[in-house]
Amino acid sequence: MIPPEPQDQPVIELSDIHKSFSDLHVLKGVNLTANKGDVVAMIGSSGSGKSTLLRCVNLLEVPEKGRIAISGEDITFKPKGNDRLPSNAAQVNRIRANLSMVFQQFNLWAHLTIMDNVVLPQRRVLKRSKQEARQRATDTLRRVGIDDKADAFPAQLSGGQQQRAAIARALAMDPAALLFDEPTSALDPELEGEVLRVIKSLADEDRTMLLVTHDMRFARDVADKVVFLHQGRIEEEGTPKELFDNPKSERLQQFLSASVSR
Amino acid sequence: MFEYCPAIAEQVKIALGDESLSISLQDRLQWFSCYFTTKKHLSIFRAAGVVMLILAFTVPVSLLLGFMGALGKASRWPIISQICSIYVIMVRGIPDIIFFLFVPLTIEIGIEFFLHKAIYCRDVVEPFFNGINLQPCPDAAIIPTQFNRIVLAIVAYGIVFGSFAANIIDGALKAVPFGQRETGAAFGLTRFQVFRDIHMPQMWRFALPGFSNLWLILIKATPLLFLLGIQDIIYYADLLGKVATRRYSTYPHGDWKLWYFLALGVFYLLLTMGSQLVFSRLERRFNQGMSINNASSGRV
Numbered sequence: 001m002i003p004p005e006p007q008d009q010p011v012i013e014l015s016d017i018h019k020s021f022s023d024l025h026v027l028k029g030v031n032l033t034a035n036k037g038d039v040v041a042m043i044g045s046s047g048s049g050k051s052t053l054l055r056c057v058n059l060l061e062v063p064e065k066g067r068i069a070i071s072g073e074d075i076t077f078k079p080k081g082n083d084r085l086p087s088n089a090a091q092v093n094r095i096r097a098n099l100s101m102v103f104q105q106f107n108l109w110a111h112l113t114i115m116d117n118v119v120l121p122q123r124r125v126l127k128r129s130k131q132e133a134r135q136r137a138t139d140t141l142r143r144v145g146i147d148d149k150a151d152a153f154p155a156q157l158s159g160g161q162q163q164r165a166a167i168a169r170a171l172a173m174d175p176a177a178l179l180f181d182e183p184t185s186a187l188d189p190e191l192e193g194e195v196l197r198v199i200k201s202l203a204d205e206d207r208t209m210l211l212v213t214h215d216m217r218f219a220r221d222v223a224d225k226v227v228f229l230h231q232g233r234i235e236e237e238g239t240p241k242e243l244f245d246n247p248k249s250e251r252l253q254q255f256l257s258a259s260v261s262r
Numbered sequence: 263m264f265e266y267c268p269a270i271a272e273q274v275k276i277a278l279g280d281e282s283l284s285i286s287l288q289d290r291l292q293w294f295s296c297y298f299t300t301k302k303h304l305s306i307f308r309a310a311g312v313v314m315l316i317l318a319f320t321v322p323v324s325l326l327l328g329f330m331g332a333l334g335k336a337s338r339w340p341i342i343s344q345i346c347s348i349y350v351i352m353v354r355g356i357p358d359i360i361f362f363l364f365v366p367l368t369i370e371i372g373i374e375f376f377l378h379k380a381i382y383c384r385d386v387v388e389p390f391f392n393g394i395n396l397q398p399c400p401d402a403a404i405i406p407t408q409f410n411r412i413v414l415a416i417v418a419y420g421i422v423f424g425s426f427a428a429n430i431i432d433g434a435l436k437a438v439p440f441g442q443r444e445t446g447a448a449f450g451l452t453r454f455q456v457f458r459d460i461h462m463p464q465m466w467r468f469a470l471p472g473f474s475n476l477w478l479i480l481i482k483a484t485p486l487l488f489l490l491g492i493q494d495i496i497y498y499a500d501l502l503g504k505v506a507t508r509r510y511s512t513y514p515h516g517d518w519k520l521w522y523f524l525a526l527g528v529f530y531l532l533l534t535m536g537s538q539l540v541f542s543r544l545e546r547r548f549n550q551g552m553s554i555n556n557a558s559s560g561r562v
Contacts, residue, residue, distance in 0.1 A: 060444060060447070089453075094450065096447070096448055097450030100449065101448045101449075103441065103448075107442065107445040109442060109446075109460055109464075110464065110551065111460075111463045111548075111551060112551075113551070121449040121450065121451065124451050124459065125449060125451060153550070153551025153552075155551055173449065
């Protein structure tokens with residue numbers, strides 16, 4: 001038997017992920033796989049654990065049980081009390097550099113210009129030269145349509161522009177996968193469109209993406225696979241067509257009808 | 263340069279004794295130029311220099327101790343965090359004067375003890391503490407030179423103001439939104455990089471108002487220097503302002519204490535006002551881009 005080539009391995013592979021916050025058991029054994037080029041959308045009501053699951057992927061939350069493998073590389077843990085921590089900080093940083101995240105609240109660094117926001121992680125983490133990092137930043141800022149704002153500070157931009165800058169910052173890292181944590185939830189409906197268009201265009205480029213969203217129409221539009229989380233478990237998963245047109249579980253039917261009527 | 267001084271001093275002295283003689287404005291100016299450059303007056307200028315020197319060195323020392331205290335308080339190791347908490351609580355809670363009497367003495371005795379035991383006097387039979395007095399052997403005794411006193415002053419001020427600085431830095435570090443740091447971590451920056459490139463640059467704007475207060479309190483605490491045996495500007499102002507009689511003084515004058523103390527007040531006021539200017543510039547610098555509200559008119 002021929003061992004699989006590295007590129008054939010799933011970019012993101014989570015198995016049996018458990019996570020609790022003190023007494024609250026948020027994730028109760030979740031499996032999730034994203035192959036290269038997959039766009040996986042995670043939907044579910046508030047508190048279903050979808051954001052926590054996303055944050056487990058790059059270890060912003062450390063699951064107390066379960067396996068995480070990024071591009072075939074297993075993250076190693078060491079026990080700490082009743083809990084555990086990643087045992088190798090360098091490994092965590094390497095994996096995080098390869099999984100760029102876009103946050104709900106944009107989280108651009110407020111003391112830096114847009115250009116410096118995009119340049120900083122490239123310089124520090126990928127050790128790119130100043131010139132190279134600026135070149136890449138200019139490219140990605142143009143890609144999301146705000147290259148004219150490079151010298152502005154985040155607070156001088158609209159929410160939509162800030163989120164596009166955050167996407168440019170993530171893209172400039174040339175990551176194996178992009179993680180989106182409700183990227184449009186903090187935006188006015190008018191500003192949502194510009195961000196959704198950018199994400200859609202990225203999805204069309206066959207990038208690997210993990211996306212937490214409340215926007216069902218958008219999930220149907222961009223995703224190859226949709227995962228419905230309910231109370232810390234995956235209740236149902238499949239293609240957008242299967243899930244949205246023909247939901248099997250009662251929970252999903254309820255959730256979808258509530259979402260549509262909203 | 264002032265070779266005319268003996269002549270002019272003599273001339274004015276005579277004029278002061280003889281009411282029929284008047285002193286021209288030029289003579290008066292020359293007299294003052296001589297008066298202000300006497301040896302005694304040079305001492306008061308030097309003392310002012312010493313105050314500024316001590317201030318200049320206290321700032322980095324307190325900042326260093328402040329950062330160590332603040333970061334230590336948040337340390338993962340309980341021993342370090344407890345030591346730092348105790349430092350911040352204790353030093354802030356003790357009146358400055360007591361501390362200025364206590365710290366230099368402790369440091370002095372500590373160094374003497376160390377020198378006595380470890381280096382110079384290992385052969386000496388007499389104990390360091392003979393039941394009544396602390397007696398370092400002659401080689402280990404610290405001679406209280408002006409330099410030693412200044413160093414002790416900087417250390418004492420550094421420790422006291424470092425504890426206040428630690429509290430300010432601690433609060434300012436906590437005031438930076440967590441999301442800013444988390445995002446750094448999410449991109450793979452190391453803990454140190456997150457601190458240096460994100461956390462610290464964003465901390466200053468929260469710390470500056472506190473530092474500005476602390477700096478003014480530090481300036482105003484410099485008259486305590488006399489506690490350390492440093493003859494500071496207030497000592498000299500008192501000395502020089504006293505009545506100088508014609509019989510004993512080359513430059514006789516009446517009781518000028520009022521003017522000397524006024525000059526001291528102006529000196530401190532200029533120092534504090536000047537630093538306010540610097541602080542407002544720094545505040546503008548560190549608030550750059552932080553919030554759209556800072557660019558607006560500032561009205562509610």
